[in-house]
Amino acid sequence: MAVVRIAAWLEERIDLWPLRHFIGKKVIPVHRHTIWYYFGGMTLFLFGIQVATGILLTLYYRPSGEEAYESVQFIMTDVQFGWLVRSIHSWSANLMVLMMMIHMFSVYLTQAYRKPRELTWVTGMLLFGIVLFFGFSGYLLPWNVLSYFATKVGTEIAGQFPLVGHMLMRLLRGGDEVTGATVSRFYGIHIAILPALMTAILSLHLFLVQKQGMSVPPAIERAQRGQSMKTMPFVPNFLLRDLFGWFVTLGILAALAALLPWELGQKADPFAPAPAGIRPEWYFVFMFQSLKYIPAKIGPFDGEVLGILGYSLGGLFLLLVPFLDKKSTMGEPNPVFRWIGIALIAYIVIFTALGYVAPVGK
Amino acid sequence: MPISLSLPRLDMLRLSVSKFAVRMMLRIACLGFLLITVGLIRTPTVSAQDACIDCHRALREERLNRPAFKIKNDYHLARGLGCHSCHGGDQTAFDNQVRAHSAAKGFLGKPKRHAIPESCGKCHSDPSYMRTFNPSIRTDQVKEYYTSVHGKRLREGDQKVAVCTSCHDVHAIRAVKDQMAWTYPTNVAETCGGCHGSAEYMKPYKIPTNQLDKYRQSVHYEMLTRRADLASPTCSSCHGNHGATPPGVDAVANVCSHCHVATAELFAKSPHKSAFEDLGMPGCVTCHSNHDITQPSDAMLSGGEDAPCATCHEPDSPPLKKAGELRSMIEGLAGRIDQATAVLTRAEHAGMEIGIPKFELLAAKESLIKARAAAHALDIEQIKTATDSGLGVAQKSLESGQGLLAEVQFRRKGLAASMLIIIAVLVGLFLKIREVDRRGRA
Numbered sequence: 001m002a003v004v005r006i007a008a009w010l011e012e013r014i015d016l017w018p019l020r021h022f023i024g025k026k027v028i029p030v031h032r033h034t035i036w037y038y039f040g041g042m043t044l045f046l047f048g049i050q051v052a053t054g055i056l057l058t059l060y061y062r063p064s065g066e067e068a069y070e071s072v073q074f075i076m077t078d079v080q081f082g083w084l085v086r087s088i089h090s091w092s093a094n095l096m097v098l099m100m101m102i103h104m105f106s107v108y109l110t111q112a113y114r115k116p117r118e119l120t121w122v123t124g125m126l127l128f129g130i131v132l133f134f135g136f137s138g139y140l141l142p143w144n145v146l147s148y149f150a151t152k153v154g155t156e157i158a159g160q161f162p163l164v165g166h167m168l169m170r171l172l173r174g175g176d177e178v179t180g181a182t183v184s185r186f187y188g189i190h191i192a193i194l195p196a197l198m199t200a201i202l203s204l205h206l207f208l209v210q211k212q213g214m215s216v217p218p219a220i221e222r223a224q225r226g227q228s229m230k231t232m233p234f235v236p237n238f239l240l241r242d243l244f245g246w247f248v249t250l251g252i253l254a255a256l257a258a259l260l261p262w263e264l265g266q267k268a269d270p271f272a273p274a275p276a277g278i279r280p281e282w283y284f285v286f287m288f289q290s291l292k293y294i295p296a297k298i299g300p301f302d303g304e305v306l307g308i309l310g311y312s313l314g315g316l317f318l319l320l321v322p323f324l325d326k327k328s329t330m331g332e333p334n335p336v337f338r339w340i341g342i343a344l345i346a347y348i349v350i351f352t353a354l355g356y357v358a359p360v361g362k
Numbered sequence: 363m364p365i366s367l368s369l370p371r372l373d374m375l376r377l378s379v380s381k382f383a384v385r386m387m388l389r390i391a392c393l394g395f396l397l398i399t400v401g402l403i404r405t406p407t408v409s410a411q412d413a414c415i416d417c418h419r420a421l422r423e424e425r426l427n428r429p430a431f432k433i434k435n436d437y438h439l440a441r442g443l444g445c446h447s448c449h450g451g452d453q454t455a456f457d458n459q460v461r462a463h464s465a466a467k468g469f470l471g472k473p474k475r476h477a478i479p480e481s482c483g484k485c486h487s488d489p490s491y492m493r494t495f496n497p498s499i500r501t502d503q504v505k506e507y508y509t510s511v512h513g514k515r516l517r518e519g520d521q522k523v524a525v526c527t528s529c530h531d532v533h534a535i536r537a538v539k540d541q542m543a544w545t546y547p548t549n550v551a552e553t554c555g556g557c558h559g560s561a562e563y564m565k566p567y568k569i570p571t572n573q574l575d576k577y578r579q580s581v582h583y584e585m586l587t588r589r590a591d592l593a594s595p596t597c598s599s600c601h602g603n604h605g606a607t608p609p610g611v612d613a614v615a616n617v618c619s620h621c622h623v624a625t626a627e628l629f630a631k632s633p634h635k636s637a638f639e640d641l642g643m644p645g646c647v648t649c650h651s652n653h654d655i656t657q658p659s660d661a662m663l664s665g666g667e668d669a670p671c672a673t674c675h676e677p678d679s680p681p682l683k684k685a686g687e688l689r690s691m692i693e694g695l696a697g698r699i700d701q702a703t704a705v706l707t708r709a710e711h712a713g714m715e716i717g718i719p720k721f722e723l724l725a726a727k728e729s730l731i732k733a734r735a736a737a738h739a740l741d742i743e744q745i746k747t748a749t750d751s752g753l754g755v756a757q758k759s760l761e762s763g764q765g766l767l768a769e770v771q772f773r774r775k776g777l778a779a780s781m782l783i784i785i786a787v788l789v790g791l792f793l794k795i796r797e798v799d800r801r802g803r804a
Contacts (some may be wrong), residue, residue, distance in 0.1 A: 039792045078717040083715070236798050251784040258777035261713040 023336070026234035027215075031220045036106035037238075038245050039099050045098035047202075047244045048255070050134075054191065061141065061189035065180020068143035069267040076264055087257035095134055095249065097283045100131055108341045109326075110216035113321055114328035120212065123205040125319045139281055143183055148268030150280045151186075152178045152280065157291065161312075162306045163212035173349050177270070218233040218331045285355035286348045287311055314344075409518055413456045414445035432533040438541075441495065448481060450472065476516055477505050478525040500554050506605040513605075522563070529603075545603075548594040551577055573597075578653035595621065600652075618646040628739035648673075660696060663689035663737060688745055692733050695749045698756040699726050705763030712770040719762035726756040 008018060014044040028037060060079055066109040075082035104124065107113060113121035140151040155178065159169030174181035217227065232238055280288050294303040317324070417432035433439050438447065446453040450468035455461035463469045466553035475482045483504035485491055492499050503526075507513040530536075536543035542570030544553040557563050558663040558731055562771055564571045577583050577597070585594035600609060600617045609617045617627030623703025629635060629645060638645055650658065663685045675681045702723055706716045736744040 015642070073715060073717055076548070077718065159615075189647050237446065237795070237802065240791055240795045242797065244788060244795065247784055247787050251781060251788075254777055254780050258773045260711070261715075263713065264717065 001175070022210075023235050024233075025339060026210075027231035028234055029103035029214055029220075030230040030240045031216065031224075032230050033106075033217050033220065035108055036103075036110060037214055038242060039103035039106060041242045042223075042245055042249060043099040043103055043204075043275055044097055045205075045242075045249065046092050046099060046167065049088065049092045050096060051195070053092065055084050056085045057089060059193060063184045064140070065143065065183055065195040065268075068141060068180075068183050069264075070265060072142045076261075083261055084257055088253050090262035091253055091256045093138060094282070095253070097131060097135055100128055101283070101286035104128055104287075105341065105345055107215075108318075108321070109324070110217040111328045111334070111337075112217070114215075114218070114331070115322070116323065117208070117215055118322035120205060120208040121322050122319060123201050123208065125315075126201050127198065127205060128267045129315070134190065134194050134198075135283065137186040140178075140183060140186045140341065141190065142264060143268045143274060145268055145272070146265055146278065148178060148270065149274045151276065151280045152274075153288075154280055154284070155182075157288075157308060158306070160302070160308050162309065164303055174357055179270070218328065218333060221331065240309055242282050279355055282352060282355075283322065289351045289358070377633070385437040388425075408630075412453045413458075413462055414449070414453050416456060417459065417462065418445075423601070435536065437535050437537050447485075456723075464480035475525060476519075476526055477519050478506050479513070482526045495725060500543040503604045506602075509607075510602070510605045511607050511621065522566070524557060524606075528557070547592045547596055549581065550592075550598050557637045565775065573653045576651075580653060580655045581657045582655060593621075622646075623697045625735050625738050628735055628741075631739045631741070633740060658734075660689055660693050660734070663692070667695045684740070684742070686742070688737055688742065691745055692730070692737065693724070695730050695733060695752045695756065698753055698760065699723065702726070702756050702760035702763055705760055709763050709770065712767070714770060716766065716768040719759045721768075722755060723759040727760065728752075728753040729755065 007016070018269045021027045028034065029211040042278050057075065059215045060075050060082065061069055062068060072086065075086050075216045078084075079085075107121065107124065123334055136151075136154060137227050158172060159165045161168055170176065172182070172185070173179070216224075292306045296303050297304055321337070322328070328337070334349055396689075405498075413428045413432060418427055419589045427443070433445070438444075444453050446468075448470075450470040451473070452462050452464060455467075461467070464470075487504045488500050489501045492501050507526075508517065512525070515523045516525065531544050536546075539546045540754070541545060541548075543549065551574055556765075558569075559571055559574040561571045582594050582596070585591040586596060598606070599620075601607060635645070636688075638648060651661065664670075664671065671682055671683075671685050675685075697785040702719075706723070708721055710716045729748045731744045731751065733748035736748060
């Protein structure tokens with residue numbers, strides 16, 4: 001009853017009819033690929049968890065070389081449920097990247113990027129880049145041995161970028177080396193710059209999704225030609241299913257946080273030798289592992305530089321895929337792009353696995 | 363637009379193609395020639411500079427060609443000191459054995475064993491000469507050598523004793539800091555053991571030959587070879603190198619105290635110090651042995667048959683009772699530390715953050731080290747102070763660990779309660795989804 005009264009109170013002051021009308025009319029297509037529609041919402045749910053837990057962590061975290069590790073240690077040991085908040089933040093970050101990857105590749109393989117959703121794809125790719133940078137910047141913040149060396153290696157790789165590499169590396173590190181200044185810088189990027197960018201681009205992304213509705217894969221469209229597409233109302237049918245998925249994720253997060261709390265490790269020591277088998281977060285491992293296999297010199301060029309250029313071109317290709325895949329615009333299947341996508345997934349899976357099973361020396 | 367070529371144009375094209383081909387072939391030939399030339403212009407090798415090496419390498423007799431091959435790794439050769447530096451002769455007399463081995467050129471042949479120290483000493487005992495290579499190098503090795511058992515016996519005419527080449531190798535002499543050198547710390551025991559571990563070789567001297575086997579069982583050997591702690595002692599650390607001699611009874615404590623400074627000071631305050639001196643027993647070796655010094659254990663402070671105390675003291679005598687008292691105090695602290703460590707490890711494996719209690723426990727471990735060291739002074743008060751302080755810290759760490767394990771249980775119970783709520787919500791959502799789907803179909 002209270003809800004009805006509040007709605008009536010609002011209705012008197014703001015005309016909510018367009019919103020109610022929009023929600024009432026919004027439907028979700030039902031077909032054999034409907035399952036992939038849930039992953040965008042799942043990523044959004046995990047982002048919400050990141051925002052909530054991240055805000056709580058900022059209450060105790062201190063971004064400096066002298067205090068970062070100790071403040072995280074304090075969160076893990078002395079702050080009431082601090083361990084839970086930090087563990088959920090760390091686990092949720094990883095699940096978010098995973099969900100985002102699934103969302104991105106499902107959109108790619110169902111050609112949902114095709115006209116008129118090019119901008120939705122481009123904003124999604126930008127969000128993917130931002131989330132990866134969120135992960136990279138957040139990983140350093142506990143200032144432990146692993147995060148220190150992963151950031152050192154990661155920023156060194158960025159430093160290999162032709163022409164702007166050195167400047168980029170100094171810009172990221174806040175100097176020539178990874179120091180307490182880098183922690184402060186990464187913290188600023190992690191809690192201010194990236195969230196601002198994320199909010200702006202995510203708003204645009206969500207607006208476009210709502211404006212254009214869900215894309216139906218071309219194969220389904222062709223098969224359904226002349227027939228009406230089976231749909232389900234967004235509210236409540238799809239939203240309830242979304243909620244179901246979110247609660248399952250919440251349960252998984254709770255179990256991970258309670259049974260496998262995110263460990264803190266040893267405090268970073270810039271003068272200590274790098275521990276054996278150092279590697280970045282799992283979602284960067286495929287790139288890290290590939291760089292190991294590239295020879296030091298390829299002809300007159302530096303192997304690592306070529307590798308980084310290759311990744312940049314790969315990223316550019318993904319960003320521009322709606323404009324490169326002309327056939328999809330006409331609703332035609334494009335096996336070349338489909339196989340490129342499958343090869344990309346296989347490459348990421350294989351090289352990530354190799355990063356964990358290949359001998360350290362390799 | 364199709365391209366048509368007239369005959370003269372085609373000829374011109376053919377001509378330019380053939381010119382291009384000729385030019386390319388010429389370039390390839392030039393490059394090949396260049397590569398061959400580079401291959402042929404070798405860096406002047408040792409053999410090309412030194413007639414001794416050049417000639418001896420070609421000799422069939424292994425005794426004569428082996429030095430010429432071995433010398434490639436020699437420290438001296440790398441600094442321009444070839445065969446002639448020790449053997450004399452003319453190293454520039456290529457294909458001329460008579461001139462190369464000419465007495466006029468100072469050819470000595472193979473130096474006699476008893477002459478080797480003096481031969482090496484020609485350079486190594488000359489500070490002015492040695493300074494040109496290394497200003498801080500020592501030049502008293504030969505002098506010191508003649509104070510050693512080896513040197514004294516050599517002077518007496520014993521040709522079996524070690525001379526410079528016995529330990530530094532011959533013809534492939536390496537710097538001590540070279541890991542391949544026979545005198546590199548990790549190789550010293552094997553070098554000495556080459557003679558001292560051979561019962562056959564040492565037979566005339568009537569001294570034990572089990573030192574190397576014993577040393578291999580020692581904690582010092584383990585530290586040196588397995589933990590790569592080059593500061594850990596090897597033969598020369600206690601016996602000396604050029605002046606090698608067994609340390610006398612009086613000198614043993616001084617030898618050990620070179621590294622174990624604090625322990626030696628504590629021992630000097632103990633009643634054992636004067637008692638050992640009166641009985642003519644060596645300080646440290648009496649309880650810890652010499653070559654086979656194993657990791658000391660708290661069990662050494664007991665009256666058991668294997669315990670060193672029992673070798674002098676009667677069973678149930680007051681000193682042994684005192685030793686037992688010391689042992690129980692030290693073992694009490696060690697046991698509490700082990701207990702705390704085990705609990706903290708369990709908590710760590712359960713995902714708990716144990717950084718702070720683990721760090722605090724270090725203070726207890728330090729107290730344990732102090733208490734064990736204080737056992738050398740037989741000062742009960744000092745040991746009690748150390749163990750009491752350590753026990754307090756260890757107890758605190760133990761309680762922290764137990765608290766963390768309790769926290770693990772609390773978290774698991776909390777997870778179970780959360781899961782129940784989440785499952786209830788999921789069931790509710792599932793039922794609601796079914797209901798709205800049914801209503802939609804209707």
